[in-house]
Amino acid sequence: MRILVINPGATSTKVAVFEDKQKILQEILQHSVEELDKYPTVMDQKEMRASAVEEFLRKHNLTIDQFDAIAARGGILPPVESGTYIVDETMVDYLINKTKVQHASNLAAVIGYELSKKASRTIPVYITDPVSVDEMIPEARLSGIRDIERKSLSHISNMRAVGIRIAEELGKKFNELNMVIAHLGSGISVAPFEKGRMIDVNNANDEGPFSVERTGELPVGDVVKLCYSGQYTKEQMKKMFVGKGGLVAYLGTNDLREAFKMAESDPKALEVIEAMAYQIAQEIGAMCVALKGKVDAIVLTGGMAYSERFVDMIKSYIFKFAPIFVVPGEMEMEALAYGALRVLTGVEEPKIWRPQEV
Numbered sequence: 001m002r003i004l005v006i007n008p009g010a011t012s013t014k015v016a017v018f019e020d021k022q023k024i025l026q027e028i029l030q031h032s033v034e035e036l037d038k039y040p041t042v043m044d045q046k047e048m049r050a051s052a053v054e055e056f057l058r059k060h061n062l063t064i065d066q067f068d069a070i071a072a073r074g075g076i077l078p079p080v081e082s083g084t085y086i087v088d089e090t091m092v093d094y095l096i097n098k099t100k101v102q103h104a105s106n107l108a109a110v111i112g113y114e115l116s117k118k119a120s121r122t123i124p125v126y127i128t129d130p131v132s133v134d135e136m137i138p139e140a141r142l143s144g145i146r147d148i149e150r151k152s153l154s155h156i157s158n159m160r161a162v163g164i165r166i167a168e169e170l171g172k173k174f175n176e177l178n179m180v181i182a183h184l185g186s187g188i189s190v191a192p193f194e195k196g197r198m199i200d201v202n203n204a205n206d207e208g209p210f211s212v213e214r215t216g217e218l219p220v221g222d223v224v225k226l227c228y229s230g231q232y233t234k235e236q237m238k239k240m241f242v243g244k245g246g247l248v249a250y251l252g253t254n255d256l257r258e259a260f261k262m263a264e265s266d267p268k269a270l271e272v273i274e275a276m277a278y279q280i281a282q283e284i285g286a287m288c289v290a291l292k293g294k295v296d297a298i299v300l301t302g303g304m305a306y307s308e309r310f311v312d313m314i315k316s317y318i319f320k321f322a323p324i325f326v327v328p329g330e331m332e333m334e335a336l337a338y339g340a341l342r343v344l345t346g347v348e349e350p351k352i353w354r355p356q357e358v
């Protein structure tokens with residue numbers, strides 16, 4: 001079985017080709033800030049990113065007819081249960097016209113679906129574990145005011161894939177263990193998995209620790225003051241939280257490696273990195289509490305987990321809580337391909353997504 005995987009992120013589109021479980025090709029198609037700035041909304045980037053994917057296929061002498069399926073990163077649908085979903089007109093219409101949150105992941109299913117329509121035969125398109133998977137327990141949902149309910153928006157597909165891998169290493173099934181998994185990428189998700197179910201998670205756009213480009217949680221009173229100061233538009237405020245927050249705000253870079261270089265001559269830069277590690281460790285501690293302290297493993301994954309020095313900073317706070325495993329980078333492309341493969345091989349029934357009001 002040959003599967004095309006499409007995974008749009010904030011500044012790049014990752015594309016891969018799988019032959020069954022084997023990844024035979026992967027490229028990160030970078031989109032410059034200048035290029036992205038031309039588009040008022042994320043969905044406006046659709047044609048540009050789709051062309052980049054088609055160019056990737058041409059470059060490797062591939063045509064869409066040569067694929068058995070397209071696997072796309074799932075976008076911001078209303079809260080859904082985990083699993084693999086068929087991409088159809090209803091889902092595509094929701095992602096283009098109705099989704100409440102703009103995010104690059106919304107492009108994946110849309111680009112995949114439009115690409116599949118160019119084939120001379122039916123090529124199914126699937127998403128697996130979209131970012132809006134919601135398995136939170138009731139007590140995790142309350143924010144403290146009626147008008148705001150906490151949202152489950154996370155790096156679920158990588159976290160689950162990594163959790164399954166660590167469980168295998170431990171000779172167990174994922175749903176036999178309790179784990180706290182922290183995805184440490186441009187955005188940060190920290191989630192407690194109770195016997196495979198993600199019972200809570202910080203919204204990677206709005207909550208939790210600050211990251212290389214996001215503020216995470218902020219003192220709410222001061223945020224209100226800034227909003228009403230007349231100094232910033234709504235768009236500028238949003239950019240301040242996601243894109244220009246965290247390391248970018250303090251050090252002007254979203255690259256942890258660059259930040260460590262700065263720290264060689266600037267103690268303030270080291271302080272910022274240490275503060276990020278401290279906040280991540282605090283979030284991990286909070287999620288150990290969600291599991292009532294019964295934690296079989298803590299797993300650190302994502303791009304920042306490549307840095308041993310940064311991982312050691314986090315470990316210094318949490319080493320007493322549970323055994324710690326590190327899986328640098330991400331297994332998201334695998335998670336998406338394997339989800340499609342499970343459906344193609346009949347191991348799993350695909351789900352059909354419908355908005356609740358229909």
Ligand SMILES: Nc1ncnc2c1ncn2[C@@H]1O[C@H](COP(=O)(O)OP(=O)(O)O)[C@@H](O)[C@H]1O
Nearest residue numbers: 185186187212254255256257302303304306307
């Ligand atoms: N080898 C490395 N050492 C230290 N930091 C790294 C390394 N590789 C990536 N990173 C950092 O990881 C962060 C991005 O993580 P990543 O998981 O690639 O994010 P995303 O895919 O969400 O953009 C960046 O700050 C980057 O500097």
Ligand SMILES: CCCC(=O)OP(=O)(O)O
Nearest residue numbers: 009131153154155187204
């Ligand atoms: C919206 C939650 C998932 C997320 O933050 O993904 P990115 O880091 O790819 O923006």
